[in-house]
Amino acid sequence: MPTFARVHLAFERGEGVWLHATNGERYLDFTSGVAVNALGHAHPHLVAALAEQSQKLWHVSNLYEIPEAERAAQRLCAASFADVVFFCNSGAEAVEGAIKCARKFQSANGAPERYRIVTFEGAFHGRTLATLAAGGQKKYLDGFGPPVEGFDQVPFGDLDAVKRAIGDETAAIMIEPLMGEGGVRAVEPSFLRALRELCDEHGLLLVFDEVQSGMGRTGELFAYQRTGVTPDVMSLAKALGGGFPVGAVLATDEAAKGMTAGTHGSTFGGNPLAMSAVNATLDVMLAPGFFEHVQRIALLFKQRLAEIKDRYPALVAEVRGEGLLIGLRMLVPAGELVDATRAENMLTVGAGDNVVRLLPPLIASEQEIAEGVARLDRALARLARAHGHSGKAETAG
Numbered sequence: 001m002p003t004f005a006r007v008h009l010a011f012e013r014g015e016g017v018w019l020h021a022t023n024g025e026r027y028l029d030f031t032s033g034v035a036v037n038a039l040g041h042a043h044p045h046l047v048a049a050l051a052e053q054s055q056k057l058w059h060v061s062n063l064y065e066i067p068e069a070e071r072a073a074q075r076l077c078a079a080s081f082a083d084v085v086f087f088c089n090s091g092a093e094a095v096e097g098a099i100k101c102a103r104k105f106q107s108a109n110g111a112p113e114r115y116r117i118v119t120f121e122g123a124f125h126g127r128t129l130a131t132l133a134a135g136g137q138k139k140y141l142d143g144f145g146p147p148v149e150g151f152d153q154v155p156f157g158d159l160d161a162v163k164r165a166i167g168d169e170t171a172a173i174m175i176e177p178l179m180g181e182g183g184v185r186a187v188e189p190s191f192l193r194a195l196r197e198l199c200d201e202h203g204l205l206l207v208f209d210e211v212q213s214g215m216g217r218t219g220e221l222f223a224y225q226r227t228g229v230t231p232d233v234m235s236l237a238k239a240l241g242g243g244f245p246v247g248a249v250l251a252t253d254e255a256a257k258g259m260t261a262g263t264h265g266s267t268f269g270g271n272p273l274a275m276s277a278v279n280a281t282l283d284v285m286l287a288p289g290f291f292e293h294v295q296r297i298a299l300l301f302k303q304r305l306a307e308i309k310d311r312y313p314a315l316v317a318e319v320r321g322e323g324l325l326i327g328l329r330m331l332v333p334a335g336e337l338v339d340a341t342r343a344e345n346m347l348t349v350g351a352g353d354n355v356v357r358l359l360p361p362l363i364a365s366e367q368e369i370a371e372g373v374a375r376l377d378r379a380l381a382r383l384a385r386a387h388g389h390s391g392k393a394e395t396a397g
């Protein structure tokens, strides 16, 4: 179905931050399959792990124990607030699972009437019917019948609106600790802290959707670790399998108390092939020095982007984001910069709020980040010419 407005470009091979297109050209990938290929393309450790597992066992179903899944779950729990994990196959499924977990928690506590979830305007939680209702974006809901009941959307960052939205039927508050699709908007730690307090006060669960911000993107394994605020439930996907489709719902024992045998399921979820991808991804990310590397190149990138913004004040309004989840809010249509970077053989992707997202693989070297900045500079110079003005540095000679 023509549900995607695709660019006329296809790739046959990848290597680290580089993609080789069928047209013979080489592209610098600062999209990472939309925050998926955190370890770049064809990472040797991932390739070896998948190759090995593919010769042993792909799938057995959840009728049986899956040691690879137990190992992945234990590692995710050891590295986070969580006690238990449910594996699924995508981000939307992970968010659906988190929503079900929150509703069932209240029901298990004897309050089945508490099923409503407070969410935020501009959020993106996926494309299934419930996650669309959670995101509340009219353009995505239009024509698909009545939205799934039970989501109360409040303006981004409006604590009073959150307080007003909490009622006798509220089960949880759900938020992306760093909003991705909605325009790379950071949430103040003080706001997250206030949400935590409200949840504790009213017996609600705090759900973080870390499908995009998780798995090293912000320079820690999870974005919440930088905020000092711990959720009760968290959804993961995108980079979790380094490019292999896999999602997960993480929760504390208490938050998951309603998720007993038979309450939820998945045919494919947690299969050995996917779990070998998760374990291999964790091998790389949890190795000493990995996050220090991400933090170092992220700092370098942000400094260079600040210079870029100063050079093109008529084009770039703001550099936003954390770690390697960076957005440039544009003063011309964001799509023009995405096209211009592609003309410089560099891949970037748009986001809401007229933002261009820059999502290099976390394994990018300093030189590759510098190469990205150089291409971005040329792309902006291209745009400046097209709009009939030159960059500041050019006019300054």
Ligand SMILES: *Cc1c(COP(=O)(O)O)cnc(C)c1O
Pocket: 090, 091, 092, 093, 095, 124, 125, 126, 127, 176, 180, 181, 209, 210, 211, 212, 213, 237, 238
């Ligand atoms: C991408 C994304 C989703 C949906 O993930 P899919 O794998 O496309 O279903 C959900 N939440 C957030 C925050 C995302 O960025």
